[in-house]
Structure formats: C-alpha cells, structure tokens
Amino acid sequence: MSTGHAICGLDHTIIAVDDLGAGEAMLTSLGFAVTPRGIHSAHKGTANATSVFSNGTYLELLGVTAPTEFNAAMREALAARRNLFGIAMKTEDAAAAYEAFAAEGIGAETMNAFSRPVELPGGTREASFRTTNIAHRTTPGAHVFVCEHLTPDVVWRPDFLDQPNAVAGIKRIIGVADDLDTIAAKWGKIAPGGAKASPSRVDLDFDNATVTFMTPQAFATEFGTPTAAPPALAAIEFVSHDLTATRAVLEKAGVPHPASLVVPPECAAGVTMRFVAA
Structure with a gap:
C-alpha cells in the first residue's frame, strides 16, 4: 500500500x-x-x-x-x-x-x-x-x-445525522503558517495529489475535503478573526444544503454578523467556522 x-x-x-x-x-x-x-x-x-x-x-x-x-x-x-x-x-x-x-x-x-x-x-x-x-x-x-x-x-x-443548521459535512480545514514552503514540502508527502502552492496559501486535497494553510495576513483578510501562533490550524469550513436555515440558526445564536456565515472563535469553542453552499 x-x-x-x-x-x-x-x-x-x-x-x-x-x-x-x-x-x-x-x-x-x-x-x-x-x-x-x-x-x-x-x-x-x-x-x-x-x-x-x-x-x-x-x-x-x-x-x-x-x-x-x-x-x-x-x-x-x-x-x-x-x-x-x-x-x-x-x-x-x-x-x-x-x-x-x-x-x-x-x-x-x-x-x-x-x-x-x-x-x-x-x-x-x-x-x-x-x-x-x-x-x-x-x-x-x-x-x-x-x-x-x-x-x-x-x-x-x-x-x-440531521443537523438543525443544515450542515452536510466538512469541506475544508484551514491553518496558518509563516513558512508555506515547509508546509508544502512536508504535508505534500501525505496528500494524494501533493501540494498546490501560491504565494499566500497551500492547498492539499484529500478526496472529500481540502486542508489549506494561509499566511497569517491572508487569513486575517479572508476571515477577520484571530488565530493561535503559527503554524496552527484555525478554521473549519462546512457545507450546508440550506444556507438560509444556517443563517437563521446563527442569528438566533447571537453570532456577530450572521449574514457573513463566519463564526468567530469566541462563539465556537476557540475555532473560526465558515459555512458555504454544498
């Protein structure tokens, strides 16, 4: 194998x-x-x-x-x-x-x-x-x-299996790292398709989901939420089959800016969460 x-x-x-x-x-x-x-x-x-x-x-x-x-x-x-x-x-x-x-x-x-x-x-x-x-x-x-x-x-x-927030699964796990070259070289050894690198991120595809590492600056621009010191995992992206239902749940939970479909770590056990369409 x-x-x-x-x-x-x-x-x-x-x-x-x-x-x-x-x-x-x-x-x-x-x-x-x-x-x-x-x-x-x-x-x-x-x-x-x-x-x-x-x-x-x-x-x-x-x-x-x-x-x-x-x-x-x-x-x-x-x-x-x-x-x-x-x-x-x-x-x-x-x-x-x-x-x-x-x-x-x-x-x-x-x-x-x-x-x-x-x-x-x-x-x-x-x-x-x-x-x-x-x-x-x-x-x-x-x-x-x-x-x-x-x-x-x-x-x-x-x-x-029936999630009230309409989530069907995990699509992406996002981390932060200062040295993306090292991430690509090391993580690429376990990703079936190797690493796909750009100046601000590295994507590693695993059939049903992707692991992505970003520079801290790129993560801050995309999510606007704090992270642990890099290298570290920071966010989970979920797929939803009904974003209207997802948004309603986040609004009821008192999540700041629920329309963005991004949940800050203080509302999600220390992890940033984002919801996207399936």
Whole structure:
C-alpha cells in the first residue's frame, strides 16, 4: 500500500476544549446535533462528544478528564490556545497504513486499537477503531493520524445525522503558517495529489475535503478573526444544503454578523467556522 492509498479522505477533525460541557453547549447553540458524551479509557484520560454528518465526516469535541502521558500534547495545545488540535484521515487498514508510512519515511508511530461505549436506543455498543499517528515533524501545525472504523454504524448514528443548521459535512480545514514552503514540502508527502502552492496559501486535497494553510495576513483578510501562533490550524469550513436555515440558526445564536456565515472563535469553542453552499 502506498501513502496515497493509505489515506482515503478526511474522517474527522478534533476541537480540544478545557470545558467539554461549555463546548457542547456552544455547538448546540450553533445548530449542531451533538451526540451523548463518550468516556475513553483511563490511559487516554479524555472524553468526547461528536457531530456526525451525512457526507461521512464528523466533528469531535475532546476534553481532558485526567492528565496522562497520552493527552500531554493536547494539554500543551490547549495552553497555547490551539483549540483546533487535530485531523483524522480515513484509512481502510491502519496496520497497512503504518507500514506504508514507515516505508516512505513519513514517521509513523505505533498503531493503536481502542473502543468507547456508545449509548444507543437499543442499548450500549462499543465504537471500535484502529489508528496510526503520523509524526508531528511531517505535519507541522497539527496532530494528524489515520483512522480505521471497525464499527462505522455506531459512530455515524442515523438519529444524529440531521443537523438543525443544515450542515452536510466538512469541506475544508484551514491553518496558518509563516513558512508555506515547509508546509508544502512536508504535508505534500501525505496528500494524494501533493501540494498546490501560491504565494499566500497551500492547498492539499484529500478526496472529500481540502486542508489549506494561509499566511497569517491572508487569513486575517479572508476571515477577520484571530488565530493561535503559527503554524496552527484555525478554521473549519462546512457545507450546508440550506444556507438560509444556517443563517437563521446563527442569528438566533447571537453570532456577530450572521449574514457573513463566519463564526468567530469566541462563539465556537476557540475555532473560526465558515459555512458555504454544498
């Protein structure tokens, strides 16, 4: 398996929060259907809640329940206000992805297998995964890993796919970086089509979504919102099948300038959000 075949598109993105309850409340106010909270194993020391989308992507809120070695990087990111902490890419085989990344010098870390209980209308089931982390030196600005879902039906719950804000999925994740040449050279190793660079941005296409890095100046011009110190992820772009419904939800939530369809980080768990037509 080559690196290009090891990654099958975007799976989900992770928003790290200091207060999981406050994060859940923010997402709910923005019209996201938030699943019941899941508790991870003791060695992880984390808990999560998700919003799952019809295009096969999802959004994960992740909070620390107890400091552990496993969540040290996330706690560091929170201290630096890098709330848009990570990106999970889809893979059909996390073990094969590990071998492919190692063979091509990507810097694969040990493969992990884990599960978490999910309360469903018919009773509790385990959501099970296998993941392989990609070394941070390959993806500056973000924690990136590939995720193999062993129980996708437990994650993409049919009773939570209908989003009140009309969101159908994640289209783009946007970061900021001063050195776009380094971003293009390193991230380009994991993007199936390589990096598409211009003076103010780098685009990396992953089948169903795009990761974009901009200069801080370009980001400020396009979004008008603050970011963490670069390199860092900063914004999520969602596709909506009804922007009128989306705008109405943002207006009801008291988002400044809802007509712009841009939500500033103070209203969205530390992350800038933008909504565009599907």
